[in-house]
Amino acid sequence: MSPVSPLLELDGAVQADGLDAGVAAHYGNPMIEQRRLLAGEAVVDLSNRGVLGVAGPDRLTWLNSISSQELRSLAPGQSAETLLLDPNGRIEYAMDVIDDGVETWLILEAGELPGLHTWLDKMRFTLRVQVVDHSLAYAVIGTMAVDPAAVHLAPAAPNGVALTWRDPWSSVGNGGFQYADAPAHPAADWHWTEALVLRDRLPALRDAVRAGTVSAAGTLALEALRIAAWRPRRATEVDEKTLPHELDWLRSAVHLNKGCYRGQETVAKVHNLGHPPRRLVLLHLDGSDAVLPVHGDEVEATKQLADGETERRGVGVITSSARHHELGPIALAVIKRTVPADITLHVQSQGISVAAAQEVIVPQSAGSVAEIPRLPRLGIRTPGH
Template identity: 50%
Template structure:
């Protein structure tokens, strides 16, 4: 299913995004003010390009429990969760935000992923009493850092469902791959995020009038900056076709280490108990003296003594997400080789040998510990942590 441009792109001042976020607004003319409003809990972000898939039927939760990385068979109505569908090598195929309302399980996925997820789920139905539907286009997603007044009310609520991000709390059966296992010490301990599922007809007919009084729209430049600051990985941005959950700290929220067999479980258990993930996500504080931000996909190299050496240095990783935060300035996430020294200074190498290189200095803040698996995977380290 192709992703159509959002109805909110017709709002005055709207500037379309880039890449996977092209169908929605990057900003509405005031990106800094929008980001502050979003951080303060008085703005919503149009994420109507996210895919929406529903599963109904008496067996829906027990069926999804068998297929995915998360324990879902006893999920209470209204409880939000995150789950992964993996390939046989344990690599992430679909990262799903999931909530069940007692009759329907709602899953939202990255733009362009709903077709593949729906087709795969349809093929896995067999004799289970479930129905799968792709509701992308019919239902839109709107994001916010705070509860939107009136959208959680029963009966005449604007939204049909609300997903609350469990990040960075450690779910039942989950495990942190950060150096400090205490979620209260996580840099994003105060992170909150909501996805409201709203009929697309409401956005088409009402536009900004659907928002409560005093609330405004913010673009994806705002939500991406807050996400990067929260060290929150995004599929397709901070992951690739080789990514396993351990590399991006998703064992924290999206994997239950004690549940029954599912596709990819062998890799999950082996890496957690015996090995160390080959790569690790890290947060970068970028030098803000330049006029432009480096592009995602740029090489990351250990900082050498000269730029000539930097031009030919072997990469230690790749820049994955880049944003301009209203307080911290330019920030990024990067996927590094596991054995990269976490204290080393780094350079982001942008451009090409033909067109010329530009370099941006960066300092690291560890997201996934280089020792993850060797230390955190020991049986004595299994500290059970509940949600916040």
């Protein structure tokens, strides 16, 4: 467990619960915090995140062989994102990756760290790699600032390379593929950076916020901007059945032209020949009842019955929700692929039915990119023909 963050000592700090426990949900005004974060003027305390290090000369080829991203040529200081899949292509772990020429650093949700650490240790065999938990020595601080120094951040550089991870979600990565066909993808404005700082530097960051040198934003502000950018998060958008295709995660975390890895056959088959069974959507929620649905709330669609009557049927679940400073109440949801894109959905939350308009992220047509010619069916041939 990570130590209590010094930034929780700031005036107005309200600690988050659930997944983000241990850091501030907000510091008094989440809407202003969103604007400051988007403007590159604020930092987000993510010191409850897990940090693993993989050292040794075989580290990149080993990580490349077991995960979805091409990592063999990762240069010092370069950022990447990768997934560990089960044999059926379902997501098990998601990791932010940065290499400093000596060690590869993995940033992930704190709850995932023990399981991933154990699994990686089992997979080392005779390779020259060593996996170390760095969570007690290093903390994660996020920002939208182009230069971390502009928001009083000094990324650690134990091997001479600053440990600054820049989120590749802002564009389609080399070897990746985007299903979203929106004319302007909202990720173009998503300039997210995570700096690994020495944990004993956090009091100085707290003091800088108190002095007005930099602003602090809570996880509520971060979540609102993340949802608006259609950016999936392992802890919220993923369940035991999730394929990366369903979240449009081929965009930044999967390299479709790399060698074999666990789950690769399913990734290729669904992408080339099939369709993901579910799809991610952004929901614009009716805020008239002041109810914000939460993770796990059921999403329903109206179905026309044969006798002319209608009924509501469950078609998916809310994965994340927030109140956005411009868009109002919004949510990400994973729904059945076959649900029409132009119908109004309803979310059941706190005994209230909340109407929700869809904004398509992953379209119904996602997948089946391989154009395989169909051969004509051969009929019975008569003599002479």
